[in-house]
Amino acid sequence: MSKSEYDAVVVGSGPNGLSAAIVLARAGLSVVVLEARPTIGGGTRSAELTLPGFVHDIGSAIHPLAAGSPLFQSLPLSEYGLEFIYPPIAAAHPFDGGTAAILAGSVADTARTLGADEETYRRLFEPLVRHWPGLAPDVLGPLRFPDHPIDLAQFGLNALLPATQLARRFKTTEARGLLAGMAAHAIQPLTNLTTAAIALVLMTVGHQRGWPMPKGGSQQIADALASYFRSLGGRIEVDRPVRTLADLPKTRAVLFDLSPKQLLSIAGDRFSAFYRKQLERYRYGPGIFKVDWALDGPIPFAAADCDRASTIHLGGTLEEIVMAEQQTYDGQHPDQPYTLLAQQSRFDPSRAPAGKHTAWAYCHVPNGSTVDMTDRIERQVERFAPGFRDRILARATMNTAQVEAWNPNYVGGDINSGIIDIGQLYTRPTLSLTPYRTSEPGLFICSSATPPGGGVHGMCGYQAARVVLRDSFGLATPVVLTNR
Numbered sequence: 228m229s230k231s232e233y234d235a236v237v238v239g240s241g242p243n244g245l246s247a248a249i250v251l252a253r254a255g256l257s258v259v260v261l262e263a264r265p266t267i268g269g270g271t272r273s274a275e276l277t278l279p280g281f282v283h284d285i286g287s288a289i290h291p292l293a294a295g296s297p298l299f300q301s302l303p304l305s306e307y308g309l310e311f312i313y314p315p316i317a318a319a320h321p322f323d324g325g326t327a328a329i330l331a332g333s334v335a336d337t338a339r340t341l342g343a344d345e346e347t348y349r350r351l352f353e354p355l356v357r358h359w360p361g362l363a364p365d366v367l368g369p370l371r372f373p374d375h376p377i378d379l380a381q382f383g384l385n386a387l388l389p390a391t392q393l394a395r396r397f398k399t400t401e402a403r404g405l406l407a408g409m410a411a412h413a414i415q416p417l418t419n420l421t422t423a424a425i426a427l428v429l430m431t432v433g434h435q436r437g438w439p440m441p442k443g444g445s446q447q448i449a450d451a452l453a454s455y456f457r458s459l460g461g462r463i464e465v466d467r468p469v470r471t472l473a474d475l476p477k478t479r480a481v482l483f484d485l486s487p488k489q490l491l492s493i494a495g496d497r498f499s500a501f502y503r504k505q506l507e508r509y510r511y512g513p514g515i516f517k518v519d520w521a522l523d524g525p526i527p528f529a530a531a532d533c534d535r536a537s538t539i540h541l542g543g544t545l546e547e548i549v550m551a552e553q554q555t556y557d558g559q560h561p562d563q564p565y566t567l568l569a570q571q572s573r574f575d576p577s578r579a580p581a582g583k584h585t586a587w588a589y590c591h592v593p594n595g596s597t598v599d600m601t602d603r604i605e606r607q608v609e610r611f612a613p614g615f616r617d618r619i620l621a622r623a624t625m626n627t628a629q630v631e632a633w634n635p636n637y638v639g640g641d642i643n644s645g646i647i648d649i650g651q652l653y654t655r656p657t658l659s660l661t662p663y664r665t666s667e668p669g670l671f672i673c674s675s676a677t678p679p680g681g682g683v684h685g686m687c688g689y690q691a692a693r694v695v696l697r698d699s700f701g702l703a704t705p706v707v708l709t710n711r
Contacts, residue, residue, distance in 0.1 A: 232257075232476065232477040232478065233257045233258060233259045233462075233476055233477070233478045234251070234256035234257045234258065234478065234479055234480070234700070235248075235251050235256055235257075235258045235259075235478060235479065235480040235481070235482065235695065235699075236258070236259055236260075236261060236475055236476060236478045236480070236481045236482070237251075237258065237259070237260045237261070237481075237482045237484060237673070238260075238261050238469045238475075238481065238482070238483045238484060238485060238493075239260075239261075239262065239263075239269060239483065239484030239485050239636075239674065240260050240262040240267035240268060240269060240449065240453070240463060240465075240484070241268065241269020241270055241271070241449075241484050241634075241636070241674070241675075242268075242269060242270070242271055242293075242448060242449065242452065242683050242684070242685050242688070243269075243484050243673050243674055243675060243685055243686075243687040243688035243691075244260060244269065244482070244484030244673060244674075244688060245260065245267075245449065245452040245453060245456060245685070245688070246298055246452065246685030246686075246687075246688030246689050246692070247482050247484070247673045247688030247689065247691050247692040247695075248260050248456050248461055248482075248688075248692075249302065249452065249455060249456050249459065249461070250298075250688070250689055250692035250693070250696075251692050251695065251696065252456060252459035252460060252461045253459060254696055254700075254702060256700065257460070258456075258461045258462070259461070259462040259463070259464060259476065260453075260456070260461065260462070260463045260464070261464050261467040261469055261475075262463065262464065262465045262466075262467060263466070263467065263468035263469070264465065264466070265465050265466050266446075266465065267449050267450075267453055267463060267465060268445075268446055268448075268449030268450075269286070269449070269484065269634060269636065270286035270287050270634055270636070270637075270642070270683065271284075271286060271287055271445040271446060271448045271449045271683055272284075272285045272286060272445065272446050272449065273285060273443075273444030273445055273446035273447075276519050276623040277519060277520065277521040277585075277620070277621040277622060277623050278521045278620060278621050280579065280580045280583075281521040281578070281579050281580070281583070281585050281621075282443070282444050282577065282578045282579070282585065283444075283519040283578075283585055283587060283623070284444055284445040284446075284569070284571070284587055285633065286445065286633075286634065286642070287445050287683050288440065288445060288569040288571060288587050289438050289439070289440050289537050289538045289569050289571075290311070290438070290439055290440065290441065290445070290448070290683050291317070291429055291432045291433055291436065291437070291438040291439075292367075292428075292429075292432060292682040292683055292684040293311075293439075293448060293683045293684060293685075294311060294432065294436035294437060294438070294439050295359075295363060295432035295435060295436045295684070296363075296367070296683075296684035296685055296686060297363050297364050297367065297686070298684070298685045298686055298688075298689045299684065299685055302452075302455060303455065304448075304451040304452065304455060305451075306455075307450075307451040307452075307454040307455045307458070308447060308450060308451050308454065309441060309447055309448060309450075309451035310441065310442040310443075310447070311439035311440070311441060311442070312439055312440050312441075312442050312574050312575050313437045313438075313439045314437075314438070314439075314440075314535060314536055314537040314573070314574045315332075315535040315536075316329050316330065316331055316332075316532060316535045316536040316537075317329075317330040317331070317332070317433040317437055317438035317536065317537070317538065318330040318408075318409075318433065318438055318536055318537075318538040318539070318540060319530065319532050319533045319535075319536035319538070319539050319540070320401075320404050320405045320408045320539070320540045320542075321528060321529065321530045321533055321539065321541065321611040322400065322401070322404060322530075322543060322544070323543065323610070323611075324529075325529040325530050326401070326530055327528075327530035327532045327533055328340065328341070328401035328402065328404055328405040329405075329532050329536065330405065330409075330430060330433045330434075330438070332434070332437065333434060334348070334349055334352045334353050334356055334434050335349065337352075337434070338352075340401070341397075341399055341401055341402045341405075342399055342401070343398045343399055344397045344398055344399045344401075344402040347396055347397055347398075347402070348397075348402060351385070351396070352430065352431065352434060354381065355382065355427060355431045356431055356434045356435055358381075358382075359431050359432070359435050360435075362379060362382060365379050366379070366382065366428065366679065367679045367684060367686040368678060368679060368686065368690055369653065369660070369661070369662055369663075369677075369678040369679075369690060382427070385423055385427060386421065386423055386424035386427055386428075387420055387421055387423070387424070387649075388420070388421075388422075388423040389417060389418045389419055389420055389421075389422055389423065390406065390407060390410030390411075390413075390417040390418075390422040390423045390426055391417050391418050391422075391545075391549060392423070393406065393410075393423040393426070394406050394407060394545055400544055400545075403544070403545040404542070404543065404544050404545050404548070405540075406426050406430075406545070407542065407544075407545040407548040407549065408540030408542055408548065408565070409425065409426035409429050409430055409540070410422045410423060410425055410426035411540070411542065411548055411552055411565050411591075412425050412426075412429060412567075413425040413647060414512050414513050414515075414552075414591055414641075414642075414643060414646070415512055415513070415552065415556060415646055415647075415648055416549075416552055416553045416556050417548065417549045417552055417553075418549070418553070419648050419649065420648070420649040421647075421648065421649050421652055425647075438537060438538055439537075440537055440569070440571050440574065440575060442575055442577060443575070443577050443578075444571075444578070445683075448683060452685075469493060470492075470493065471493060472493065472494055472497065478669075479669060479699050479700070480669050480670075480671065480695045480698075480699040480700075481669060481670050481671065482671045482672070482673045482688075482691055482692070482695060483670070483671070483672050483673065483674065484636075484673050484674045484688065485635075485636060485672070485674055486635065486636045486637075486638050486644050486645070486674060486676055487506040487509040487645070487656045487672075487676055488509075488635075488638050489635055489636070490506065490665075490672060491503065491506050491507065494665075494667065494670055497667045497670065498665060498666045498667055499666040499667075501666070502657060502665060502666035503666075505656070505657040505658065506656055506657065509645055509651075509656045509657075509676070510645065510646050510650070510651060511594055511638045511639050511641040511644075511645055511646060512594065512641050512643060512645065512646030512647075512648075513555050513556060513591045513592060513593055513594055513640075513641065513646075514591070514592050514593065514594045514595065514596060514627035514630065514631075514637070514639050514640020514641050514642075515589040515590065515591060515592065515627065515630060515640050515642055516589060516590055516592045516596070516598070516599075516600040516601075516604070516624070516625070516626055516627070516640075517587075517588070517589040517624065517625045517630065518587075518588050518589070518600075518601055518604050518605070518622055518623070518624050519585065519586070519587050519588075519622065519623045519624075520585065520586045520587075520588075520619055520620075520621070520622050521579070521583065521584075521585060521619075521620040521621040521622070522579075522583060522584040522585065522586055522618045522619060522620060523583060523584075523617075523618045523619075523620050524582070524583075524584060524618050525570070525572075525573055525584050525618075526568075526570055526584070526586060526608070526612045526615055526618070527612050527613065527614045527615060527618070528611060528612045529611060529612065529613065530611070533611070533612075534573070536570075537569055537570060537571065537573070537574060538567070538568070538569055539567075539568040539569075539570065539611075540565070540566075540567060540568075541565070541566040541567075541568055541588075541607045541608060541610070541611055542563075542564075542565035542566065542607075543563070547563065547565075548565045551563060551564055551565045551591075552565060552591065555591045555592060555593060556593075558593045559593070560592060560593070560596065560598050560600065560603075561590075561603070562603060563603070563606075563607055563610075564590035564591065564592075564600060564603055564604065564607060565590060565591065566588055566589070566590045566604050566607045566608070567588060567589055567590075568586060568587065568588040568608065569586070569587040569588070570584065570585075570586050570587075571585060571587065572584040572585045572586075583620070584618075586608075588604055588608065589604075590603070590604055590607075592626075592627060592640065594627065594638075594639035594640060594641060595627055595628070595639040595640065596626065596627050596640070597626050597627070597628060598626070599624070599626070601622070601624055605619075626640070627639055627640025628640070630642070636674060636675070636676075642681060643675065643680060643681035644674060644675040644676045644680075644681060645675075645676045645680075647680045647681065652680075653678060655676050655677050655678055655680060656672065656676045656677065661694055662677050662678060663677050663687075663690060663691035663694045663695075664694055664698065668698075669699060671691055671694065671695055671698075672691065673687055673688045673690075673691030673692070674687060675687055677690070677691060678690065
């Protein structure tokens with residue numbers, strides 16, 4: 228490895244690593260990003276997994292948090308090839324019998340579909356959507372005194388609740404199921420405190436910005452970030468694994484876009500005993516089992532609204548989803564797993580040959596599971612889309628071990644890089660007011676194991692880079708996010 232000197236080195240080229248690198252480069256620092264794989268992107272990579280011409284998102288697929296990210300909104304990513312496609316409906320939640328609840332463009336549009344819960348839905352989400360531009364930096368950051376304390380307090384009163392308790396405000400099966408499908412993105416029992424938060428954030432961002440997909444695949448997010456970073460003078464080196472600190476160039480600061488497990492392996496002997504013990508106690512949550520399909524035609528959903536949505540939550544009623552997520556957390560494999568499905572090719576023809584389609588789905592499984600969930604996932608799709616299996620041309624699957632091998636940040640298949648429950652909501656990865664700082668001066672962590680956690684938004688990297696600027700370079704002026 229070149230021993231050239233840099234002001235800062237970023238290890239890992241996921242969205243958080245690239246975001247941190249951009250913030251540092253914008254401040255005038257010389258920065259290099261080291262990526263162990265031959266392709267950049269971390270969880271935002273795409274490839275032909277099944278048949279030639281069928282482009283699949285290996286990791287993340289639909290990006291409400293990217294669209295709503297205060298950092299990404301401040302960057303000229305469209306000038307570097309990133310184009311988002313916005314389906315007519317952000318997400319759909321089908322039920323038996325051919326009906327579906329939907330997350331539509333506006334609060335009013337969604338509320339009108341919920342019958343007796345129309346007014347309850349409006350009262351819950353209208354203030355959140357109205358205040359979200361000011362709330363977003365506080366919600367998507369570490370624990371600190373907020374810029375908008377009253378608005379954040381009002382958000383927190385609902386966000387701290389278990390999703391099951393928030394759902395009690397609704398009367399209809401449709402509203403309760405829609406909320407449960409959103410909350411299940413938390414990948415933990417919906418009876419846990421704070422599980423309402425992920426539902427509130429995803430639905431608010433959906434009303435604010437929609438749930439888009441990048442044209443051509445999620446790889447385009449990483450490529451746009453990388454291209455902008457290079458335009459600032461940054462350097463990226465692929466096929467450059469970092470196994471020890473000796474593998475690094477000379478530098479004043481190192482930011483690791485890695486899990487605590489990897490960080491311990493690389494630099495554990497440099498940390499204090501107390502900090503090292505906290506990393507060793509860091510908890511990972513359930514993993515995922517993923518399936519990608521090449522299809523001979525679009526998925527034949529019974530509910531017409533599903534044809535207009537990029538994201539489909541397959542789980543049925545609130546009670547079914549609560550049971551499936553609890554079973555998974557308890558180490559079981561549900562017969563009817565809550566399944567997240569994306570159908571990108573309905574809205575992005577570049578993903579498949581003419582007349583053909585792709586689909587992407589995963590369900591939650593116990594951490595480290597090697598059980599093949601293909602049949603259970605496909606039965607769940609067939610339940611709401613009779614005839615689906617007849618359209619399968621090819622499939623590719625990944626169990627938790629394969630997910631971790633593809634991206635070592637996903638320990639045991641945990642795509643959030645650590646469970647985000649009440650015990651780790653603001654103690655990721657350690658109990659600290661500055662969780663991006665390690666016990667060793669000059670070494671920092673910027674992965675989704677830090678606040679605000681999982682999702683393609685770059686805010687972990689942004690927040691970590693601000694700490695680096697202050698600690699290692701004495702630049703006290705914060706980097707200001709400005710909407711473009």
